Amino acid sequence: MITRGHKILFAVLLLACVAMAVALIRLRERAQDRLQAQAAEEPAAMTESAGSPPRIVTLYVPNDLDGSLTAVERSIPLPAGENAQARVLLESLIEAFAAPGTTHPISVASGINDVYFLPVPQGRGETKGQIAVVDLSGALAAAQPSGIEPETLTLLSMLATLHANLPSITQVHFLVDGQPRETLAGHADLTRTYLAAETNPQPSPVPGGTP
């Protein structure tokens, strides 16, 4: 027997279903709009980069011999849009890894697939700003020398370079070929999100000689 209570419950459930369906459709439409806007922005950013005037940027290049990062100024044309700028900055940094006389030997044609941004979820103790999700190429991970120091320096140099040139980035998360991965090359943890202002190591005094 269908009671009055059952009827009310049925009506409430039906209403909830309709409301959820409407909400899902709205969310899907918004996500689609965002993707389209991003797709429209990216080719524009790339063409703008070619004609845009060069800007002085600071790259933090690792020195594996003393575990330090060296600030190097470069003049490079930066495209419009922070996503594209972050990608150009990191590609320039990776080029510097392979410069003659390097102590951080990584040579790769293209190290960054993409960089995209997420707002930092606001909660207790969270910094404001944006999370940069850096999608490293599998080729970079394969060319990365395995070890705590070389892997940590690769990540720290990227954090420092992004932090210095794009201060709105407060946190960074790394993927490899679009997928989460446990480590960069067997050591440095990629499961966590890093603070962009994470330690800039200083060279420690070298015993028994001059560095």
Next chain:
Amino acid sequence: MRWIDAGALAVVAAGVMAGGWAQTSGPPAMPVPPPPVQVQPRFVVALDAAHGGSDTGARFGQDILEKDITLALSVHLRSLLHARGIEVVTTRESDIDVPLLNRAETANHAQAAACLVLHATPTGSGIHLFTSSLNPAPSARLLPWDTAQAPYITQSLKLESEIDTALAHSEIPVTLGRASVQPMDHLTCPEVAVEMAPLVGGHVSHPRDITDAAYQKQVVESLAAALEQWRSDWKQP
């Protein structure tokens, strides 16, 4: 979320050690105060030879693998510490896969006074010492698994300094840093990752390969000396 009960093992250990007078049966006619018992904390060193089995770690040329170098360092260091009367637990004694979880549990169960995680890398020069990149946190009975190392960071930095001094004494170049490398964040002991690199660069008078027996011996002897010094300086938290 996974938690570690940092207090439980200590309570059990103290109970067993104090058992001589704690296990009296029936109330005595005249209450006799128990003699003061000095519970001497055990000084145990945990050695983790990183990698092993299918996880080869870094490669040095064609056929030298990091997993073999770390195991050789661990075995050598264990014997030097035994000779100094220091108790040692190791996470592996052969070329086997050991999950990170088991490595942390071995070290934590031993309630080690020092944990050394041994690595080797083909780049850089000398010895790289790393402590966990976690921020120091106050001690608690229940420690979250992901940040279990946080209350030990201050002690870990002291241990790192002790090792740095011993290596400097042997004129081995050292670089210090903080890193996110597992299982370091899960260890409930003063811990340092010791990463051995070849001796290269302008400041090195005698370049040495990582497989150089004399270089390895010098490193292991410096580590043993540092741990012996740590035995005098270490205070159980």
